[in-house]
Amino acid sequence: MKAVTVPVPFVDLKTQCNELTSEIMPAIENVIRRAAFILGAEVDEFEEKFADYCDSGYCVSVASGTDAIHLALRAVGVGPGDEVITAGNSFVATTFAISHTGATPVLVDINPSDHNLNVNLIEQAISPKTKAIVPVHLYGQPGNMQAIQEIAEKHGLKIVEDSCQAHGSEYFGKRTGTLGDAGCFSFYPGKNLGAFGDGGAIVTQDPKVAERLRLLRNYGQREKNVHSMLAFNSRLDTLQAAVLLVKLPYLDDWNNQRRKAAALYHQYLADSELVLPTENEGARHVYHLFVVKHPQRKQLMEYLNQQDIFCGIHYPNPLNQATPYLDVRSAPNNLPVCTKLADEIFSLPMFPGITESQIQRVSKAIKSFDASAH
Ligand SMILES: Cc1ncc(COP(=O)(O)O)c(C=O)c1O
Incomplete structure (x- = not known):
């Protein structure tokens, strides 16, 4: 059962x-x-x-x-x-x-570190x-x-x-x-x-x-x-x-809750195979999204989905792949970093009020995926 x-x-x-x-x-x-x-x-x-x-x-x-x-x-x-x-x-x-x-x-x-x-x-x-x-x-x-x-x-x-x-x-x-x-x-x-x-x-x-x-x-x-x-x-x-x-x-408190959730993800996922987001020098990140990278994104997202853990992708395609922008000028041509990252990134559950036990459940599932993939 x-x-x-x-x-x-x-x-x-x-x-x-x-x-x-x-x-x-x-x-x-x-x-x-x-x-x-x-x-x-x-x-x-x-x-x-x-x-x-x-x-x-x-x-x-x-x-x-x-x-x-x-x-x-x-x-x-x-x-x-x-x-x-x-x-x-x-x-x-x-x-x-x-x-x-x-x-x-x-x-x-963009930079591979902060995606800006x-x-x-x-x-x-x-x-x-x-x-x-x-x-x-x-x-x-x-x-x-x-x-x-x-x-x-x-x-x-x-x-x-x-x-x-x-x-x-x-x-x-x-x-x-x-x-x-x-x-x-x-x-x-x-x-x-x-x-x-x-x-x-x-x-x-x-x-x-x-x-x-x-x-x-x-x-x-x-x-x-x-x-x-x-x-x-x-x-x-x-x-x-x-x-x-x-x-x-309430905005500052909600942003603090997001920052706390991000710190908990860092704590519970430190020894996972995910690449976790970092905070730039001088920046106060408000974690609208908590975006991570994993080489087997598709399989990991499916695995999480089967366990009723829902993630997103922001964004699955660089903008030069959107129909109105196929001929747009880009630097360097064809945006190699954007293109590579678009295949690896996905966004973990993140909202004010997410509980520590929800974050633990997400983290445990990710680590069990990593263990089963070896
Ligand atoms: C980075 C970024 N720019 C622009 C927009 C557009 O905002 P709206 O959906 O309110 O038109 C959004 C949100 O959807 C966004 O995330």
């Missing part, structure tokens, strides 16, 4: 939602009673609090993380004919956001058309931002951070999102700070960028029916802002 085991989900959103129901329901009811669904008071309040949280001057909320990157690039002046450098292994939204400005993404290979941009390859990707760099703080950890800032300054490029996986992470004591001209966040439900649907935001120190973003997200309107530019409809719903206002004060 098969022993009864409690499944270990990849992400558990239900527990967190249930714990906060008594705070969130009145906040939602309050919006409904006032019928203030678009750009209501909660949107202003959330923007103010999230700007404070990031220690940034301004926050402009939008409808998604993808829109945050797209509109931020437009707001810093990126458009048709420009090139924008980014990492070859992000979620496809990063390159879609670049393409939606009319610019072309140029993909740069290899800063030594950036300059060979720069052309006279290059306008901006979009560093992705992948899995919740910033890469070598000092080098990126120096390259951007030297070549007169803008920096738009993709911080969609890195709410609350830090680089030498500064929050990610404040390390360039604009920092972009996603509030997709599974993110470290997630709404009850889609949402996003940009933080910036530049009042002109913030003002352009406010126009870009709302039909170019400063006042009703006066449209100063061709723009979009991309606003954070007031209902989502109300949810995010309840959740924001």
Whole structure:
């Protein structure tokens, strides 16, 4: 008879939602009673609090993380004919956001250690058309931002951070999102700070960028029916802002829980055959994802799955293998590190509230796979 085991989900959103129901329901009811669904008071309040949280001057909320990157690039002046450098292994939204400005993404290979941009390859990707760099703080950890800032300054490029996986992470004591001209966040439900649907935001120190973003997200309107530019409809719903206002004060604690879970994985998996993630000097990793490497990924994931332990792959293909980007320029050609890692990486269960016994169960199963493979 098969022993009864409690499944270990990849992400558990239900527990967190249930714990906060008594705070969130009145906040939602309050919006409904006032019928203030678009750009209501909660949107202003959330923007103010999230700007404070990031220690940034301004926050402009939008409808998604993808829109945050797209509109931020437009707001810093990126458009048709420009090139924008980014990492070859992000979620496809990063390159879609670049393409939606009319610019072309140029993909740069990554470090095998932190899976972020290899800063030594950036300059060979720069052309006279290059306008901006979009560093992705992948899995919740910033890469070598000092080098990126120096390259951007030297070549007169803008920096738009993709911080969609890195709410609350830090680089030498500064929050990610404040390390360039604009920092972009996603509030997709599974993110470290997630709404009850889609949402996003940009933080910036530049009042002109913030003002352009406010126009870009709302039909170019400063006042009703006066449209100063061709723009979009991309606003954070007031209902989502109300949810995010309840959740924001918990973000640091949830990130600490993620960091504690990461430390436990390190403790229990130190003698396994997995390659575990490392934390860069000066970086505070917030472990949106706990990404490991194993040469027999497929077999190991199947083995874990059979035991009701659920993992993910972030991401199974480099971006130059996505249909719209088959002809994209990359440095070096064909992104050898991205390509190799895409076959080895997978993401272990990680969420605030994951218990030590769940982490022990995952670790024990991995070690028993290693033992059976010998
Ligand atoms: C690195 C990265 N960039 C961009 C996005 C896009 O965010 P959204 O799904 O809110 O549009 C995501 C999240 O899905 C992401 O993980």
